[in-house]
Structure formats: C-alpha cells, structure tokens
Amino acid sequence: MTESSVHTAHWPAPYASGGVDATVTVPGSKSVTNRGLVLAALAAEPGWLRRPLRSRDTLLMADALRALGVRIEETVSSSSAAVGATGGTGEAWRVIPAGLHGPATIDVGNAGTVMRFLPPVAALADGPVRFDGDPRSYERPLHGVVDALRELGTRIDDDGRGALPLTVHGGGALDGGRVEIDASSSSQFISALLLSAPRFNQGVEVRHTGATLPSLPHIRMTVDMLRAVGAQVDEPETGGEPNVWRVSPSALLGRDLTVEPDLSNAQPFLAAALVTGGRVTIPDWPARTTQPGDALREIFTTMGGGCELTESGLVFTGSGRIHGIDVDLSEVGELTPGIAAVAALADSPSTLRGVAHLRLHETDRLAALTAEINGLGGDVSETADGLRIRPRPLHGGVFHTYDDHRMATAGAVIGLAVDGVKIENVATTAKTLPDFTEMWTEMLKA
Known part of the structure; x- marks a missing residue:
C-alpha cells in the first residue's frame, strides 16, 4: 500500500471473504x-x-x-x-x-x-x-x-x-x-x-x-x-x-x-478473529498487567470466541458466531468503540454500561458510535451511561472518525463483515498506531 493511499479521504475498509489466520505483533503501550x-x-x-x-x-x-x-x-x-x-x-x-x-x-x-x-x-x-x-x-x-x-x-x-x-x-x-x-x-x-x-x-x-x-x-x-x-x-x-x-x-x-505491547491496540485484530471466525495470535501478551486491554480476553470470549495464553502469545479464535453482551465497561471505557463494532454484528442485543465519561474523550464517542453505526443501517441508541445495540443487517457507506483513532479501527472491524464500508480519515490512527492500515491488510493477506 502506498503512502498516498493511506491518507485518502475515504479508505476502503477491506472485506474478509473468510476467517483470518495471522500473527500480529502489536507495538508498545x-x-x-x-x-x-x-x-x-x-x-x-x-x-x-x-x-x-x-x-x-x-x-x-x-x-x-x-x-x-x-x-x-x-x-x-x-x-x-x-x-x-x-x-x-x-x-x-x-x-x-x-x-x-x-x-x-x-x-x-x-x-x-x-x-x-x-x-x-x-x-x-x-x-x-x-x-x-x-x-x-x-x-x-x-x-x-x-x-x-x-x-x-x-x-x-x-x-x-x-x-x-x-x-x-x-x-x-x-x-x-x-x-x-x-x-x-x-x-x-x-x-x-x-x-x-x-x-x-x-x-x-x-x-x-x-x-x-x-x-x-x-x-x-x-x-x-x-x-x-x-x-x-x-x-x-x-x-x-x-x-x-x-x-x-x-x-x-x-x-x-x-514497554509491554499495547493491548487496547490489539483489540481490532482480536475482533477480526471473532468477526471472521478465524484465529489471531498476539506475541508477548503479558501474563500479568494493569492494562485495561487485558479485559478483552474475557469480554470477547463471552461474545463467542476462545483464547489461550501460550508461549507464542495470546491465541484468540472465533467460533463463527457473535453473541451480544451486557457489560459494565467503566474500568475499560477505551475498549467501547471496538466492542460496539462487534456488537453491531452479533446475533442478539447488547448493552454497554458505565461509560458516560466517553462523551468527553477525543470526541463524544457515544454520539459518534450511534451516528456511524446507524448510518450503516444499524440500531444503536444512547443511554445515560452507555449504548444499547440491536443488531440489524448493515450496508456499506462512509464511516466518519471525528479525528478519533478508535472510531477508525471500529469502522475497520465492521468493514470485515460489511462490504463497501469506507473509513473517513483513517490516518487519525497515527495517534497511537501509525502503521494500522498496513498491519490490517497484512493480517488479511496472511
């Protein structure tokens, strides 16, 4: 992928025709x-x-x-x-x-x-x-x-x-x-x-x-x-x-x-395994950590995957089905956009709670997720402290990022299962993950 294509206004999010099978080395936290x-x-x-x-x-x-x-x-x-x-x-x-x-x-x-x-x-x-x-x-x-x-x-x-x-x-x-x-x-x-x-x-x-x-x-x-x-x-x-x-x-x-790998930045790659029914290995996943991203092991397992911490790293495998979840994310709020993206593709509704403070992050993440998922045909509504997500068949369209790196990666996750999703300003991922688009396409090639 050329440098110019990374910074186009609308990046075509790659669609996955089958389960991913890749090892993804995530940079430091x-x-x-x-x-x-x-x-x-x-x-x-x-x-x-x-x-x-x-x-x-x-x-x-x-x-x-x-x-x-x-x-x-x-x-x-x-x-x-x-x-x-x-x-x-x-x-x-x-x-x-x-x-x-x-x-x-x-x-x-x-x-x-x-x-x-x-x-x-x-x-x-x-x-x-x-x-x-x-x-x-x-x-x-x-x-x-x-x-x-x-x-x-x-x-x-x-x-x-x-x-x-x-x-x-x-x-x-x-x-x-x-x-x-x-x-x-x-x-x-x-x-x-x-x-x-x-x-x-x-x-x-x-x-x-x-x-x-x-x-x-x-x-x-x-x-x-x-x-x-x-x-x-x-x-x-x-x-x-x-x-x-x-x-x-x-x-x-x-x-x-x-510095440990950034476990929150591992989220979209783990989500890719869940969404496509594939397998992703993240090397050097720590056995003990204070990083909020470690909660993904439990959350994404509840949503239909399975994981094992091995000598090679964390091996996460999707089952081919995605289940809704009712979860308090107050301690791990930064994971909300990625979880919302997966929940929009689930087979049952989800309730994400305890994240009213996300209205004051890089953007108002609750309003942004509601607008963008609904713009693709979804059914998301805001609550006082989170989101309710009722899965519906989604369609392609532009997914706006609001200069928020986690909105960009959330849109890419949806694009794996919904053909025709285009991410506006995917370059905003440079905030914490400058090589995201290259890592994403290499994961799919593998």
Missing part, C-alpha cells in the same frame, strides 16, 4: 510509554525505555519534555529498522533528566496524557510554560488538574476556563500536600498528580470526591510504575483509605523499562 517518559524525566539519574511506542501522542510527550530541558535520545538497531515507525525490539529511548525550565511552549495535540500529566511537571519548572493543542483539546476537561495545582500553590492563567490553552507559572518547586479533586470525568486527573508527587516537597495526598471513578486500571498502572522506580505509594487497592492516594517525597530511580 501508549499508556506505559508516556508514564515511563514522565517518570524517567523526573528521576535522579538517566534511564531507558525499550520498545516504546512511536506515535503522535508519545512523540508529543517526548517533544514536550525536551522543551522543558530533558534530553531524550532515540536509538534503533539495524536488526529492527524494518519494523517501522511504531517501534520494534531494537528501539530504545535514553532519557537524561535535567533541571526543568521555562519559558516553553507545549503542543498537546489531542493527547489526554500530555495535557493532563505535564502541568504538574511544569509546576516544578523554573519559568512559564504555555500549553496549547488541537481545537478538540480545548473542549476536553482539565479542571481537576488545574484546580488541584492551584490549591497546592501554583499560579495558572487560563481565563477561568479550566481548560486549554493555559500557562503554568512554574516556581522551580512545589510544596505539595493534601488536595481534593473530582476525577469523575477522567482518572488521568489522579494519575497526573501522583506521577509528579515524589518531587513535591511534601509529596501529595489526593482525595477523590466524585461519585464515580472511571478507568481504575490506569490508576493501578500509575501506582505500579511509581513503585517500580522507588516511590512509596499508599493506595486503596493495598489496604489504604478508600478513594485516597498518598505519595511520599523521594528521589526516583532511573530504570531500564521494556
């Missing part, structure tokens, strides 16, 4: 890569990230840290050069911490991890740091981080919006202490404060005051990664006070971290 970059930048000594994801979101994070004075050196061995832009076994980033400083300007794109994780880092910098990004980033909630940093003593200019664009006036240090936030709209508010907390003079005590807390696995990921670099963290999961996280001040170690 975005969530792990960007957390690893932040922790390495705040460490007391240099560290390594091996097999990082190279995508728009992670390159924005690396460039932002460079703007603050951190050195990040990228190396690729000749043996892995053919793997492509998403990173392979021979790729590594050497992160060399330095004194954080402004003035600086940071482009967050539409990356939630960049726009939320870096204002606390900027509070530790010496000088002003301006944050800006894509138009959609102005609409995404940031108030939890902004309000918390103000409560901890940071001056932030945002014209009262609680959103981008804004300027953080770093003072070179931050006392830290106790802070209350409502993280109902994004667990990243909590992760943002925890990641920088070891560098606060008093550490931090974060109390979540909201009624709900989405994406708990991502907070567990943050805590595990903090502990791996020497931080002391008290959390509800290990007997701490409910909805309270405490991080003590400490120097962070420079570690050698190998």
Whole structure:
C-alpha cells in the first residue's frame, strides 16, 4: 500500500471473504510509554525505555519534555529498522533528566496524557510554560488538574476556563500536600498528580470526591510504575483509605523499562478473529498487567470466541458466531468503540454500561458510535451511561472518525463483515498506531 493511499479521504475498509489466520505483533503501550517518559524525566539519574511506542501522542510527550530541558535520545538497531515507525525490539529511548525550565511552549495535540500529566511537571519548572493543542483539546476537561495545582500553590492563567490553552507559572518547586479533586470525568486527573508527587516537597495526598471513578486500571498502572522506580505509594487497592492516594517525597530511580505491547491496540485484530471466525495470535501478551486491554480476553470470549495464553502469545479464535453482551465497561471505557463494532454484528442485543465519561474523550464517542453505526443501517441508541445495540443487517457507506483513532479501527472491524464500508480519515490512527492500515491488510493477506 502506498503512502498516498493511506491518507485518502475515504479508505476502503477491506472485506474478509473468510476467517483470518495471522500473527500480529502489536507495538508498545501508549499508556506505559508516556508514564515511563514522565517518570524517567523526573528521576535522579538517566534511564531507558525499550520498545516504546512511536506515535503522535508519545512523540508529543517526548517533544514536550525536551522543551522543558530533558534530553531524550532515540536509538534503533539495524536488526529492527524494518519494523517501522511504531517501534520494534531494537528501539530504545535514553532519557537524561535535567533541571526543568521555562519559558516553553507545549503542543498537546489531542493527547489526554500530555495535557493532563505535564502541568504538574511544569509546576516544578523554573519559568512559564504555555500549553496549547488541537481545537478538540480545548473542549476536553482539565479542571481537576488545574484546580488541584492551584490549591497546592501554583499560579495558572487560563481565563477561568479550566481548560486549554493555559500557562503554568512554574516556581522551580512545589510544596505539595493534601488536595481534593473530582476525577469523575477522567482518572488521568489522579494519575497526573501522583506521577509528579515524589518531587513535591511534601509529596501529595489526593482525595477523590466524585461519585464515580472511571478507568481504575490506569490508576493501578500509575501506582505500579511509581513503585517500580522507588516511590512509596499508599493506595486503596493495598489496604489504604478508600478513594485516597498518598505519595511520599523521594528521589526516583532511573530504570531500564521494556514497554509491554499495547493491548487496547490489539483489540481490532482480536475482533477480526471473532468477526471472521478465524484465529489471531498476539506475541508477548503479558501474563500479568494493569492494562485495561487485558479485559478483552474475557469480554470477547463471552461474545463467542476462545483464547489461550501460550508461549507464542495470546491465541484468540472465533467460533463463527457473535453473541451480544451486557457489560459494565467503566474500568475499560477505551475498549467501547471496538466492542460496539462487534456488537453491531452479533446475533442478539447488547448493552454497554458505565461509560458516560466517553462523551468527553477525543470526541463524544457515544454520539459518534450511534451516528456511524446507524448510518450503516444499524440500531444503536444512547443511554445515560452507555449504548444499547440491536443488531440489524448493515450496508456499506462512509464511516466518519471525528479525528478519533478508535472510531477508525471500529469502522475497520465492521468493514470485515460489511462490504463497501469506507473509513473517513483513517490516518487519525497515527495517534497511537501509525502503521494500522498496513498491519490490517497484512493480517488479511496472511
């Protein structure tokens, strides 16, 4: 496939005439890569990230840290050069911490991890740091981080919006202490404060005051990664006070971290096995992980597949039938678009619950999924906190992405079973999976 064909306005989603049978190597986790970059930048000594994801979101994070004075050196061995832009076994980033400083300007794109994780880092910098990004980033909630940093003593200019664009006036240090936030709209508010907390003079005590807390696995990921670099963290999961996280001040170690495959980005390939009644193997699937994508093993098995964790990786096999599902996705909301795509092809209705917060993601994912699946002849309706999906025969048509990478991959999944689906702006997958179209067509060739 040529470079120009990848970026055409409407990409013809390949139709599968039979069951796929392929091994798909998925690049590194975005969530792990960007957390690893932040922790390495705040460490007391240099560290390594091996097999990082190279995508728009992670390159924005690396460039932002460079703007603050951190050195990040990228190396690729000749043996892995053919793997492509998403990173392979021979790729590594050497992160060399330095004194954080402004003035600086940071482009967050539409990356939630960049726009939320870096204002606390900027509070530790010496000088002003301006944050800006894509138009959609102005609409995404940031108030939890902004309000918390103000409560901890940071001056932030945002014209009262609680959103981008804004300027953080770093003072070179931050006392830290106790802070209350409502993280109902994004667990990243909590992760943002925890990641920088070891560098606060008093550490931090974060109390979540909201009624709900989405994406708990991502907070567990943050805590595990903090502990791996020497931080002391008290959390509800290990007997701490409910909805309270405490991080003590400490120097962070420079570690050698190998990034796990991105299990959420494995979703469309596993869905391909389910939809086509085929088989897909994902190498290096971890036996234990905090990644939300690990829940796909149970969810897609319930929907009609079967899986086995082997020495070769996770082997997922479709049965040739797809069943509807009633499932609470509050902890794994990012998986919703792919699950909705499969549910639209099922033999019975589905109810996806606990994901009201998806209205504030890269786009309003609930409205987008409803509009696009219904545009192909489906029957999807929004609920207060999710979707109801009643399968109907679908037809071809344009599947719009709203500049949302997971909408693009969801459309591709439907296209496997529905001839004539065309994905508008499939290039938006570069946010987390730059080689998606090549990987997709190679899977089908195999």
